[in-house]
Amino acid sequence: MAGGSAPLTYNSEPRTLDPAALSNTWAHQAVLGNALYGTLIVNNADTLAIQYKMATDFSTTDGGRTFMLKLRPGLQFTDGTALDAAAVKFNWDRLRDPALASTSLRQAAQVASNDVVDATTLRVTMTSPSPHFPQNLLAGAMNWIASPTALQKGQAAFDAEPVGAGPFTLTKWMRQDVIELSKNTGYWDAPRPYLDSITLRAASDNAQRLNAVTTGAVDVAAETSWANLAKAEEAGFPTQTVPLGGGQFIGMNFRRAPFDDPRARRAVILAIDPESVNVAVYNGKGQVPATLFQKNSPYFTDIALPSPDKVEAQKLFDELAAEGKPVSFAFTTYPTPEAKATAESVQAQLSAFENVEAKIDVVDFAAATARTAAHDFDMTITSALIQDPDSGLWNAFHSTSRGNTIGVDDRELTAALDAGRVAEDPAARKEAYETVQNRLVALNPGIWYVRSSPSVITGKNVHGAQMYGLGSSLPEELWFQN
Numbered sequence: 001m002a003g004g005s006a007p008l009t010y011n012s013e014p015r016t017l018d019p020a021a022l023s024n025t026w027a028h029q030a031v032l033g034n035a036l037y038g039t040l041i042v043n044n045a046d047t048l049a050i051q052y053k054m055a056t057d058f059s060t061t062d063g064g065r066t067f068m069l070k071l072r073p074g075l076q077f078t079d080g081t082a083l084d085a086a087a088v089k090f091n092w093d094r095l096r097d098p099a100l101a102s103t104s105l106r107q108a109a110q111v112a113s114n115d116v117v118d119a120t121t122l123r124v125t126m127t128s129p130s131p132h133f134p135q136n137l138l139a140g141a142m143n144w145i146a147s148p149t150a151l152q153k154g155q156a157a158f159d160a161e162p163v164g165a166g167p168f169t170l171t172k173w174m175r176q177d178v179i180e181l182s183k184n185t186g187y188w189d190a191p192r193p194y195l196d197s198i199t200l201r202a203a204s205d206n207a208q209r210l211n212a213v214t215t216g217a218v219d220v221a222a223e224t225s226w227a228n229l230a231k232a233e234e235a236g237f238p239t240q241t242v243p244l245g246g247g248q249f250i251g252m253n254f255r256r257a258p259f260d261d262p263r264a265r266r267a268v269i270l271a272i273d274p275e276s277v278n279v280a281v282y283n284g285k286g287q288v289p290a291t292l293f294q295k296n297s298p299y300f301t302d303i304a305l306p307s308p309d310k311v312e313a314q315k316l317f318d319e320l321a322a323e324g325k326p327v328s329f330a331f332t333t334y335p336t337p338e339a340k341a342t343a344e345s346v347q348a349q350l351s352a353f354e355n356v357e358a359k360i361d362v363v364d365f366a367a368a369t370a371r372t373a374a375h376d377f378d379m380t381i382t383s384a385l386i387q388d389p390d391s392g393l394w395n396a397f398h399s400t401s402r403g404n405t406i407g408v409d410d411r412e413l414t415a416a417l418d419a420g421r422v423a424e425d426p427a428a429r430k431e432a433y434e435t436v437q438n439r440l441v442a443l444n445p446g447i448w449y450v451r452s453s454p455s456v457i458t459g460k461n462v463h464g465a466q467m468y469g470l471g472s473s474l475p476e477e478l479w480f481q482n
Helices: 030-037 085-095 133-137 155-160 206-214 226-234 262-271 274-282 310-322 337-350 365-373 389-397 411-422 426-443
Strands: 005-010 041-043 050-052 055-059 066-071 111-118 121-126 168-174 178-183 197-202 220-223 239-241 245-252 327-333 356-362 379-386 446-450 455-458
Touching (some): 005 030, 041 133, 055 133, 085 121, 168 197, 206 220, 206 226, 220 226, 226 239, 245 389, 262 327, 262 446, 274 337, 274 446, 310 327, 389 426
Parallel strands (some): 327 356, 327 379
Antiparallel strands (some): 041 050, 178 197
């Protein structure tokens, strides 16, 4: 049934509505970005096949050296200006500017130049061949195009009246409270959106999110907690999860002491039991990775991630202390209950060892993001979320990647990531990613403690929940059934 208004929750309040500052993952502001700006492309979350929305093609004929982006003709922003190749170029060039400090720089920096061919065609030249780059684009703000005219008016003016070509437009934004959005009657993909309006509220507390759905206060909740998913399913509420390999890991900064010493990294990894973290954070309902890839992945190889060895951990802590380098560090964490519980579990487990000290530094989202980008941390929660392996693994661990926040710099790993990026033969790609798995086990970048859960929980009368990429929800597909 078309019509109606749906309250939704997402996980973190935006500091601005500029798409460059929004994160296109289920755990952040994906649904808001999709609502205001629409999407160029999406993928099938199970098969990873690219599906076109405002774009009609984004393909390469030269092994990923260049791509041609084709747009639907006649697309317009809500201010009446054209969403054309020049508008895409403006947005993509802007994202490549390090001064903007967008989290999507890790994708945009892979592009060397964007050149307008005609109104609906953009030629994209890559810094190096990347035939699987469309899968990268899905995980960031490159998929969201805002009006250049509106962006050039400055942040304050844009936040008051953000202009995109998405299925919804801003009605009201009360900071730290609610964002109200109304149907864009000129949306290119009519009769979508099916709803007349949606409201968005940030809810970082697990119990608050689950209670909001089960009591009917919210129709759709972006969910990060395996425990919440289990409780929702037990209560008969529909859930949907995008299957991912990799996951969240407790990353250690290779660039500075104590974790510039590989023995310190290995000691901490051997000291921490991820299953204990799972119990403390997710009531034992989380999926703890035993291998980097899931068994249903074509890149799966039975290469085990490290498991606890308390005796060996203590030997390494003692060895470092004898050299005058006892392991002491701060765990910088987001303010969410899950993140704080993860840090507290690590601290509690390490308290059973000698010659190691862990402090917890809780900071807000903006500060945590800024400190991670500046590499100003010892330990923090980060992730390598694997659909197509190039996007998640290259961005997280390649020596030149902007997303390599922990500072891994290993020649063999970098070469294998490059080989996996350019290989189009499945056997050659699997061989490259087998090397990647072996190197990551040897390098000990962090503690892999949970598969990520890009999920939504919906009310029992809500239909049409769809996600692409890293759990990015499409609000234009939602509808009610009485």
